[in-house]
Amino acid sequence: MYFKTFNFIYNKCMEKMAYIKKTLEKELSSSSHNLEHTMRVHNLALKIASTIEGVDLEVLELASLLHDIARVKEDTNETNDIDHAILGAGMASDVLRTLGYSEELIKKVSHCIRTHRFRGNELPETIEAKILSDADKLDAIGAIGVGRAFMIAGEYGEPLYKEFNLNEYGMNTLKNGKIKNFRDHSPNIEFEIKLRHIPERLYTDEAKRIAEERVRVMEDFFNRLEHEVRGEE
Numbered sequence: 515m516y517f518k519t520f521n522f523i524y525n526k527c528m529e530k531m532a533y534i535k536k537t538l539e540k541e542l543s544s545s546s547h548n549l550e551h552t553m554r555v556h557n558l559a560l561k562i563a564s565t566i567e568g569v570d571l572e573v574l575e576l577a578s579l580l581h582d583i584a585r586v587k588e589d590t591n592e593t594n595d596i597d598h599a600i601l602g603a604g605m606a607s608d609v610l611r612t613l614g615y616s617e618e619l620i621k622k623v624s625h626c627i628r629t630h631r632f633r634g635n636e637l638p639e640t641i642e643a644k645i646l647s648d649a650d651k652l653d654a655i656g657a658i659g660v661g662r663a664f665m666i667a668g669e670y671g672e673p674l675y676k677e678f679n680l681n682e683y684g685m686n687t688l689k690n691g692k693i694k695n696f697r698d699h700s701p702n703i704e705f706e707i708k709l710r711h712i713p714e715r716l717y718t719d720e721a722k723r724i725a726e727e728r729v730r731v732m733e734d735f736f737n738r739l740e741h742e743v744r745g746e747e
């Protein structure tokens with residue numbers, strides 16, 4: 515049902531889209547970074563793009579569809595040495611090459627994917643890369659953000675709630691920003707250290723506007739959660 519929302523390339527080439535869909539279904543089986551996340555990011559990216567002139571929609575759509583193609587490979591890799599943004603850029607390039615896209619377009623899509631991740635070192639330079647980065651971050655906040663935080667917590671066996679202590683938290687991260695011990699992590703800590711700060715990392719005005727209400731919703735939820743965890747009414 516989500517693929518119904520393709521507007522630009524879907525109409526342009528249904529066969530290519532069918533191939534991309536099949537590839538994504540094969541690669542994306544994890545619950546929080548699945549095809550639904552991909553399609554929400556795709557739709558948000560187009561929403562943001564509609565407020566900005568001169569965006570290359572073909573690059574943006576392909577990049578948003580393929581941005582997490584290597585996510586499951588990163589998550590299921592025990593050695594922690596896969597960066598799904600870097601690996602994904604390569605995998606996406608292979609898919610696009612198979613479909614006969616030009617090297618010029620592949621380079622642009624590849625840049626978007628390489629620079630989309632929150633904890634990455636490379637920053638987005640083009641407008642398409644900035645929009646993808648914003649759309650991906652927006653899908654981590656708001657009511658969806660709450661839902662996804664708990665889905666991820668379930669995947670890693672995290673507790674429902676944990677008291678947040680900034681000093682202790684520093685001890686629980688690896689150099690690449692990944693969590694060392696998931697039993698010491700929780701959705702409310704993820705909100706405090708990462709998700710709450712997403713608006714500071716956004717590039718476009720439209721994303722900043724959408725983020726405001728989404729962060730407020732999360733703040734209310736986690737305040738309420740703390741309240742209930744403490745046994746208050």
Ligand SMILES: [Fe+2]
Binds near residue numbers: 585650
């Ligand atoms: Fe990602």
Ligand SMILES: [Fe+2]
Binds near residue numbers: 547551650
């Ligand atoms: Fe993503």
